[in-house]
Amino acid sequence: MKTYLKRTWVYLLILILCTATSAMAASFTADLVTTEKGKTKTEKFYFMDPYYRMEVVEDGKPMAVIADRKKNVHLFLQMEKKVFFDIPSDDFRILMNDPFKASEYMAAKYESRVEGHEKINGINCEKLVLTAQGKKIQTSWFSDKLNFPVKLVNYEGDKEIYIAELRNIRKTKLRMDLFTPPADFKQGEDPAAAAKRKREKLKNAEEALPGLTAVKTTQVPCYEKIAVGGELRVHMDTDRKACLIITNQAKGESEITIFHYRNGKPIGNFPASTKKFGSSPFPESWDYNDEFEQKTGSFLVDELRIKGEKGLVYAEMIQNGPDRKDRYNSAGQSDLSADPKRPLTLRITGDNPFGDQTTGKYWLKYENGGRSDAIAFTLGNGGTRSWEYSSDKGIKALSVSIRKGEGRAKITLIQPPYPKKPAPKKTAAKKASKVKYTPKAKPVTRFTVTHPYGTGKPLTPGKDLVITVTGLSGQTSGDIFLYNDRTKSNKIDEFKFKLKKKQVKSFSVSGEKDVGWAAVWVHDGSFKVKLDQSPGAKAAPAPKATQKPAATVAKTAPKAASTKTAPAPRPTQKPSAPAVSGSPAAGKGTILNGKVPLMKGAKVLKTKTYGANSKADLEVPATPQEVVDFYKQSMTAKGWKPGMSMVMGNKGVLQLVGSAGQLIIKATGRGETSKVNMALMGQ
Secondary structure, three states: OHHHHHHHHHHHHHHHHHHHHHHOOOOEEEEEEEEEOOEEEEEEEEEEOOEEEEEEEEOOEEEEEEEEOOOOEEEEEEOOOOEEEEEEOOOHHHHHHOHHHHHHHHHHHOEEEEEEEEEEOOEEEEEEEEEEOOEEEEEEEEEOOOOEEEEEEEEEOOEEEEEEEEEEEEEOOOOHHHHOOOOOOEEOOOHHHHHHHHHHHHHHHHHHOOOEOOEEEEEOOEEEEEEOOOEEEEEOOOOOEEEEEEEEOOOOOEEEEEEEEEOOEEOOOOOOEEEEEOOOOOOEEEEEOOHHHHHHOOOOOOEEEEEEEEOEEEEEEEEEOOOEEEEEEOOEEEEEEOOOOOOEEEEEEEOOOOOOEEEEEEEEEEOOOOEOOOEEEEEEEOOEEEEEEOHHHOEEEEEEEEOOOOOOEEEEEEOOOOOOOOOOOOOOOOOOOOOOOOOOOOOEEEEEEEOOOOEEEEOOOOOOEEEEEEEOOOOEEEEEEEEOOOOOOOEEEEEEEEEOOOOEEEEEEOHHHOOOEEEEEEEEOEEEEEEEOOOOOOOOOOOOOOOOOOOOEEEEOOHHHOOOOOOOOOOOOOOOOOOOOOOOOEEEEEEOOOOEEEEOOOEEEEEEEEOOEEEEEEEEOOOHHHHHHHHHHHHHHOOOEEEEEEEEOOEEEEEEEEOOEEEEEEEEEEOOEEEEEEEEEEO
16 A cells, blocks of 8 residues: 555656646747838847846847746846836836737737647647637737747738747757846836926926016027016017917916017007917917018018016017028927028027026938938037038938927028029010900990899990999999909099989990999999990980089989989998909808908808907908908998008908907918908907
């Protein structure tokens, strides 16, 4: 019996040892080959259960990653700095960078099924397929002998998007010091924790930075925090487009006032405006000295004064031009375009409110598609460095990057202007005869118009014209404007009238005035219009009356009152906003606090209100000239006084002043439509 028991214990011991030996996989080395987005890389891999080690290169610097599967911890060894730190293996950063830990995580979370056995690189493996919502997301080939996966494939639909595979597996004895930090390595801080601590420090420093409470004068570019009572005076060039960017820094509402100056004096037709900002972290911006303003000379500003009224804001001012660009980098990346056919000078000035220096880097982008290596710089506050590059470099853009917490900088890119070509010698040339506008006009045109709609009609220049209007409603009023052509570039004449029902007025115009277009505006009611350019056209017969009619105007009353003088029209209320056409007419609805009518077919893109101030962006099916004409006529009818009015090419501007404040309208033509920007500045 004793012999039997002894043999039984011996067999059990042998069984336990054999089982333990099979469970404890032999240590080995291998090449870890990964393929992602068509790129393949090979890294060294070491395994000794429960550890494995991957030797990788990140940003050109060697690192070792050691996984302790028993403690569920990953160690990161920075070989050049001789520093190590640890991160829990379930951390999201580990799952994104360690394919084996990620596979283990996925196997525990998703459904799996075994699809037999296959040999991978000469090693027998169990094929395991993971699915999510019935779709295959990963296949792994696991070796019981190695107690580790040999190959992993991730899928997106039916496409393989990531492959990790152990190749050239060699069983060998490994030392434990491969899986522990070397003795001369120091333990550091997890970068995520260090970054969080740095963010908190920067946030506290930013909040502690006081806002401007006095008057400060500076130049573009600038970036300044403004508190209540502070006033930032920024000088700029009038021949380059400028942009003011305001970001609210208060937890509640902030308010500023912007004053516009030129040659040291306030601009009369560009009054100060007050802006309010909610708690939104998104900045708001305003453009100055754009191309249109430079051509017309209107609203050009060489100094902005930004005064803090409430709360706390950051004010940033930048400028762009064909030969010079000024930017401010308050942390992040600034991208500047360049002309590759001209040399350039890059100038960077340190401006760090939290320390005594700024560090960063920049790189160049070439016309041929390549880019330079990053060029590092370190600057003291107020210190400036310049870099010059010839035109044969073909630089089309450059980027300047400053990490948060490493300072701020003013950036200037300068390119010399192209040399001016000598003016060609003037040669005598025959004066070309003026080509007259010849619209397709009928000898006689009849139509009816009703408030609020109007219309425009072509006429034949050089022919006499008789206009006859007949009232169709109890009270009718309107205007007829005559132009040289449809573009309305030259107004020739204007006729105003008020009619009762069936009352008639006629106007005669000589063919010498070369009228090519008639625009009809309706203030009230409806009426019929006859445009007669037929041979022998005559005005409507004058009524029998004691008063002598004007030489070119004849009035005719209805037949029932033929023996009496046509009654004078009764006083009417001020006409509502008229609608012109050719294209546009008054549409339904109003904008800017109900003070401005919409043109027919107008599409409102954006509106914003700041107390008594408001602005709107529209798209209208009309030319800039028609936009200016429409709002000049409609707002004048509402009692507004027109100021500057100008149309050049595809741009138009109109200024109006009323009891509610000042209205500025800018229109930019885009084919058959115009983009319209309106700003109403309250009193």
